[in-house]
Amino acid sequence: MMKECDAHGYYRDEICPVCGEPGKFLMNDSELEKLGRTIAGILRHGRFAPKMDEQGFVSMREMIFMIKENVNRMHWLRPHHIIALVETDPKGRYQTSGDMVRATYGHSIALDLELSSEDVPAKLFFPTTTEELNIILETGLNPSDRSMVHLSLTYDDAMRAGKVRVEDPVILEVDAFAALDAGFDIGKAGRTVFLAKQIPPECLSIADENEYE
Numbered sequence: 001m002m003k004e005c006d007a008h009g010y011y012r013d014e015i016c017p018v019c020g021e022p023g024k025f026l027m028n029d030s031e032l033e034k035l036g037r038t039i040a041g042i043l044r045h046g047r048f049a050p051k052m053d054e055q056g057f058v059s060m061r062e063m064i065f066m067i068k069e070n071v072n073r074m075h076w077l078r079p080h081h082i083i084a085l086v087e088t089d090p091k092g093r094y095q096t097s098g099d100m101v102r103a104t105y106g107h108s109i110a111l112d113l114e115l116s117s118e119d120v121p122a123k124l125f126f127p128t129t130t131e132e133l134n135i136i137l138e139t140g141l142n143p144s145d146r147s148m149v150h151l152s153l154t155y156d157d158a159m160r161a162g163k164v165r166v167e168d169p170v171i172l173e174v175d176a177f178a179a180l181d182a183g184f185d186i187g188k189a190g191r192t193v194f195l196a197k198q199i200p201p202e203c204l205s206i207a208d209e210n211e212y213e
Contacts, residue, residue, distance in 0.1 A: 002031075003022075032085065039101075054111060057097060064082070092191040108145065117186055123173055136201075140203075141174075148195040150189075153193070172207060184196060
């Protein structure tokens with residue numbers, strides 16, 4: 001459930017986690033889930049063919065118009081519903097700038113995202129399968145179903161991401177500093193997600209599971 005506290009802003013709960021007040025109702029769980037799926041389709045995959053700049057930003061008002069025209073039972077949608085979803089997203093999957101909004105990662109469409117490399121840690125992680133392991137170690141990481149390679153902040157983050165695809169993923173450790181020194185840009189996208197156009201094989205190794213228990 002999405003609500004708004006006059007004193008502490010938007011939150012996803014029955015009561016404000018700061019002051020305990022009931023707050024003002026904005027969306028129930030099904031509406032929030034439906035809006036999230038719809039926005040992901042538009043901002044990550046270009047659903048409904050929005051006018052999108054090279055950084056992936058789309059006008060919120062244009063997006064609201066498209067959603068109302070194409071999605072049933074969303075006549076109630078207003079800009080503050082989108083802002084609430086963005087500000088409370090636990091993974092930082094979206095970003096607003098003025099009256100524009102974009103997805104920070106997960107794109108299947110080609111964009112030229114400007115991402116900061118200032119907060120890139122020494123090590124990042126990537127989940128793969130036993131079937132794909134050897135070819136990745138030989139050729140490096142390259143985009144497949146997404147427009148960029150998605151790297152995880154921690155071993156556990158990568159494990160959770162990998163389990164979406166397979167029961168027992170193999171986790172690769174990425175020497176991020178070596179990749180940056182070799183000229184391969186890495187930028188922070190979401191709270192635990194970093195993006196790169198490519199990671200060379202010499203910057204990859206199999207992560208030691210015991211080291212991260």
